[in-house]
Amino acid sequence: MSCAIENLHQRLDAGQCRTWWMRRLHPAGPICPDCNTSAVDQNAERFRAGLAVICAGCGKRYSWRTGTLFEGRATADERQVYVVAALSIIGVATKIIAQAAGMSTDSVLRWQRRMQGQ
Numbered sequence: 001m002s003c004a005i006e007n008l009h010q011r012l013d014a015g016q017c018r019t020w021w022m023r024r025l026h027p028a029g030p031i032c033p034d035c036n037t038s039a040v041d042q043n044a045e046r047f048r049a050g051l052a053v054i055c056a057g058c059g060k061r062y063s064w065r066t067g068t069l070f071e072g073r074a075t076a077d078e079r080q081v082y083v084v085a086a087l088s089i090i091g092v093a094t095k096i097i098a099q100a101a102g103m104s105t106d107s108v109l110r111w112q113r114r115m116q117g118q
Helices: 014-025 041-048 078-089 094-101 105-115
Strands: none
Touching (some): 094 105
16 A cells, blocks of 8 residues: 555645535535525625534524535544545545545445435
């Protein structure tokens, strides 16, 4: 195993990885999953910073993780899951992905299933 790929996720910027996920998971921007009210001003900034917001329309609390493969996984590192996604797309072996993401092979397989909607 090359040292160049081991724990690759640690060399990635967490904010940029979160932004990458947000653009894919919320292409229309920050919108309440309950009432479809768009977050504006400070709420939109908080959402983009990865923080929870309170919907101005219905009062529900939500974040960029709500309703996505990240929901309920508050400790998930966006950098690790980014590495899993990027390397899975190009067909890298699970064992190598696990080393690059700093995860077990079982965790990689679980994230791959989540990304496939299973």
